[in-house]
Amino acid sequence: MQTTPNSITIIRPDDWHLHLRDGATMASVLPHTARQFARAIVMPNLKPPVTTTAQALAYRERILSALPAGMRFEPLMTLYLTDNTPADEILRAKESGFVHAVKLYPAGATTNSDAGVTDVRKCYAALDTMQRVGMPLLVHGEVTDPEIDIFDREAVFIDRIMKPLRHDMPELKVVFEHITTREAAQYVSESGPATAATITAHHLLYNRNEIFKGGIRPHYYCLPVLKRETHRQALVQAAVSGSGRFFLGTDSAPHARDTKENACGCAGCYTALHAMELYAQAFDQAGALDKLEGFASIHGPDFYGMPRNEGTITLTRERWTLPAELPMGSATVVPLNGGEVIDWAMA
Numbered sequence: 001m002q003t004t005p006n007s008i009t010i011i012r013p014d015d016w017h018l019h020l021r022d023g024a025t026m027a028s029v030l031p032h033t034a035r036q037f038a039r040a041i042v043m044p045n046l047k048p049p050v051t052t053t054a055q056a057l058a059y060r061e062r063i064l065s066a067l068p069a070g071m072r073f074e075p076l077m078t079l080y081l082t083d084n085t086p087a088d089e090i091l092r093a094k095e096s097g098f099v100h101a102v103k104l105y106p107a108g109a110t111t112n113s114d115a116g117v118t119d120v121r122k123c124y125a126a127l128d129t130m131q132r133v134g135m136p137l138l139v140h141g142e143v144t145d146p147e148i149d150i151f152d153r154e155a156v157f158i159d160r161i162m163k164p165l166r167h168d169m170p171e172l173k174v175v176f177e178h179i180t181t182r183e184a185a186q187y188v189s190e191s192g193p194a195t196a197a198t199i200t201a202h203h204l205l206y207n208r209n210e211i212f213k214g215g216i217r218p219h220y221y222c223l224p225v226l227k228r229e230t231h232r233q234a235l236v237q238a239a240v241s242g243s244g245r246f247f248l249g250t251d252s253a254p255h256a257r258d259t260k261e262n263a264c265g266c267a268g269c270y271t272a273l274h275a276m277e278l279y280a281q282a283f284d285q286a287g288a289l290d291k292l293e294g295f296a297s298i299h300g301p302d303f304y305g306m307p308r309n310e311g312t313i314t315l316t317r318e319r320w321t322l323p324a325e326l327p328m329g330s331a332t333v334v335p336l337n338g339g340e341v342i343d344w345a346m347a
C-alpha cells in the first residue's frame with residue numbers, strides 16, 4: 001500500500017456482496033464492477049432464484065460470456081437457501097469449486113426473497129452440512145415481522161435469529177451482510193472468528209436524513225434502510241477498526257429508473273460504477289485511508305480462505321461529476337449520487 005495525502009494505491013479489491021441480475025441488465029452493469037473489482041460474490045436473488053449448483057454454474061457462464069473482451073473478472077457464485085435445500089445440494093456446490101457461499105433471505109425481507117426461508121430451523125440439514133464442509137452462510141439480517149418497526153428489524157434479528165443460530169452452529173462461517181446498526185457492528189465485533197460482516201459504502205457515508213433531504217429521494221432507499229447518525233458512526237468505526245471480520249460489500253443493486261421513481265419504489269442503491277471512490281471518501285473522512293486496503297482487499301479473501309489479488313488500483317483525490325443516468329438493457333439506471341460531484345477518482 002502507498003498513500004500520499006492525495007492518492008492511495010492498494011491491492012486490487014473484491015466486492016463480497018453484489019447484485020448483477022441477468023440478461024441485458026447484467027451485460028450493462030458487469031463492466032462497471034469488473035473495472036473496480038477482481039472478484040465479486042454474486043447474489044442469487046434472480047427470478048427464479050439460483051437454488052441449485054447447476055443453475056449457479058449456468059449463471060456463471062452467462063456472466064463470463066457477457067464480460068467485454070480484455071476485461072478480467074471472477075464471479076464467485078452463491079446459492080439461494082430455501083426451506084427445502086437438501087444437504088446433497090450443498091455437497092454438489094462445494095465440489096463444483098465455483099459456488100462459494102449460500103445466501104439466507106428471510107422470506108419477504110427484500111427484493112426477490114419470496115422463495116426465501118420461512119423458519120431457519122427448516123434448513124438445519126443444509127446448514128449442518130455447510131458447517132462441516134466450510135461453506136459460508138451469508139445472511140440478510142432483518143426480521144420480517146410486520147409488527148416490528150422497519151428501523152429495528154436488524155437489531156431484533158440478532159436476538160431472534162442470529163444468536164440462536166450461532167448457538168446451534170458455532171463453527172458455521174456466517175457473514176452478516178450489509179450491516180446498518182450499532183447493534184450489528186457490536187455483535188460481530190464481540191463474536192468469534194467464524195462471524196464476519198460486510199458494510200456498504202452508502203451506509204458508511206449517509207444516515208436516513210439523506211432519503212428525505214428536500215423531498216423523497218428514492219435512489220437513497222435500500223434495505224436494510226439507512227439508519228440514524230449514531231449507527232452510521234458505529235459502522236465507520238467498525239470499518240476502520242482494522243478488524244479482519246469487517247470487509248467490503250457494495251450491495252450494488254441495479255433497478256431500472258422507473259421502478260425506483262415510482263409510487264412503490266424498489267429497494268437498492270446502484271454503486272458499482274463508483275464504489276471504490278465512495279469507500280475512499282468514507283475512509284478519508286474518518287482519517288483512516290491507511291485502513292482501506294485491509295477492508296477492501298485483505299479481510300475478505302482471508303475470511304473466505306482465498307488468495308489475495310495480484311495487481312493494484314490507485315485512487316486519487318480528484319473531483320468529477322457522475323453521470324445522471326446510465327443505459328441498462330433497454331432501460332436506464334440512476335447511480336447513487338447521479339449528477340453530483342464526488343471527491344475521489346479511480347485511475
Ligand SMILES: NC(=O)N[C@@H](CC(=O)O)C(=O)O
Nearest residue numbers: 019110111222223253267268
Ligand atoms: N439491498 C437492497 O435494497 N436490494 C437488494 C436486495 C438485498 O440485498 O437485500 C436487491 O436485490 O435489489
Ligand SMILES: [Zn+2]
Nearest residue numbers: 110140223224
Ligand atoms: Zn439484503
Ligand SMILES: [Zn+2]
Nearest residue numbers: 019043251253
Ligand atoms: Zn444485496
